[in-house]
Amino acid sequence: MDSKQTAQYGGITSGGHSSLDYNSYLMVEQLKTLQVCQSEPAHHDEPLFIIIHQTYELWFKLIIHELDLVVELMAEGRVRKATHFMRRAVAIMRVLVQQIHILETMSPVDFLGFRHKLNPASGFQSSQFREIEFMAGLKEERMLMHFKSDSVAFAELTKRFEAPSLKDCFYALLRRNGFTLTMPADGEDDEEGKLAEARVLELCRLYQDEQLGELHDLAETLIDIDELIALWRTHHVTVVERIIGFKRGTGGSEGVAYLRSTLVKRCFQDLWSVRTALT
Ligand code: HEM
Structure with a gap:
């Protein structure tokens, strides 16, 4: 495989090959090793x-x-x-x-x-x-x-x-839509629920x-x-x-x-x- 360049974006790599085909795109040979x-x-x-x-x-x-x-x-x-x-x-x-x-x-x-x-x-x-x-x-x-x-x-x-x-972000979204959704403060716990x-x-x-x-x-x-x-x-x-x-x-x-x-x-x-x- 002829790899021209690679760049990393949060664990996903981007790059190019000079002669692209199925096996080179998916790096099948490397995968099989x-x-x-x-x-x-x-x-x-x-x-x-x-x-x-x-x-x-x-x-x-x-x-x-x-x-x-x-x-x-x-x-x-x-x-x-x-x-x-x-x-x-x-x-x-x-x-x-x-x-x-x-x-x-x-x-x-x-x-x-x-x-x-x-x-x-x-x-x-x-x-x-x-x-x-x-x-x-x-x-x-x-x-x-x-x-x-x-x-x-x-x-x-x-x-x-x-x-x-995801839960924090979903609750923040709901709060922006009129919900209160109170969580325990730092160091506090909600013992009685x-x-x-x-x-x-x-x-x-x-x-x-x-x-x-x-x-x-x-x-x-x-x-x-x-x-x-x-x-x-x-x-x-x-x-x-x-x-x-x-x-x-x-x-x-x-x-x-x-x-x-x-x-x-x-x-x-x-x-x-x-x-x-x-x-
Ligand atoms: C023969 C097949 C398998 C056996 C016998 C097996 C056995 C076990 C055992 C006994 C544990 C408890 C931890 C330990 O003491 O090792 C465990 C945990 C785990 N196994 Fe498997 N496993 C198998 C297949 C798989 C497969 C295919 C996956 C896929 C990723 C997987 C993912 C996990 C995960 C993520 C945990 C941690 C679960 C947790 O802590 O909540 N296992 N496995």
């Missing part, structure tokens, strides 16, 4: 394991790219455009929920044929998965701290941790007032992505149980028991609570 098995001789199923994770990471990259734009569009008050790009992120996430099932074609015995070579690598260390969680508003400092030894990932995740999340209750009652208006149709549609895309992340967790833990049972994870966790504990996580809890509050 990126599947390096740890097993020796290479186990037949290890390329499946590598490629499925690599495709997840590629789609994660695109989801992050789309969510970055959604945040900008929300800040500019461009609700329909924000909804349009949220729908793309949702469509990708829908594929990611289904994709995990390809792994069911790998038998537990075949996985054991190379699993020991993967230690201590684990999906738990996927920094892009944590980036998506942080961007959506699911920020846990202990998750950030797991990346301390990887300076590049740590810097990127710290930036995401400190930046306003009074502030959350007040926010939920206000958010009910999105579902009751037809004048708020565009904001309602945007809110529904947030619920869509949250539901799909929750579904991904459910499908992933089920496939994990099918393949390794209750063995410990290569990342050092209890495995299925840890993954089950994550199933209750929600990025947009207030929007879920609206369902209960609506009368």
